[in-house]
Amino acid sequence: xxxxxxxxxxxxxxxRRVAALALALLTIALFILNLRRQAERAGRAAERLDQLEQTxxxxxxxxxxxxxxxxxxxxxxxxxxxxxx
Numbered sequence: 001x002x003x004x005x006x007x008x009x010x011x012x013x014x015x016r017r018v019a020a021l022a023l024a025l026l027t028i029a030l031f032i033l034n035l036r037r038q039a040e041r042a043g044r045a046a047e048r049l050d051q052l053e054q055t056x057x058x059x060x061x062x063x064x065x066x067x068x069x070x071x072x073x074x075x076x077x078x079x080x081x082x083x084x085x
Contacts, residue, residue, distance in 0.1 A: 009015050070076040
């Protein structure tokens with residue numbers, strides 16, 4: 001029943017134009033929604049990248065501090081005597 005009703009409706013030229021217009025509008029709406037979703041994903045990826053860069057900067061600072069540390073107690077005493085600590 002529904003198929004024959006739909007076939008009878010699409011037999012008219014104005015109904016075909018309306019259906020084509022509806023499909024075009026649906027396609028455009030889906031495209032815009034997809035663009036929005038991709039923009040949200042890109043924003044999350046950029047935020048994740050910023051967090052990773054900040055974490056790597058902290059790690060670099062810790063490694064630099066560890067590289068400058070005194071190697072032994074004697075080195076520590078020499079630094080304390082020289083006032084460079």
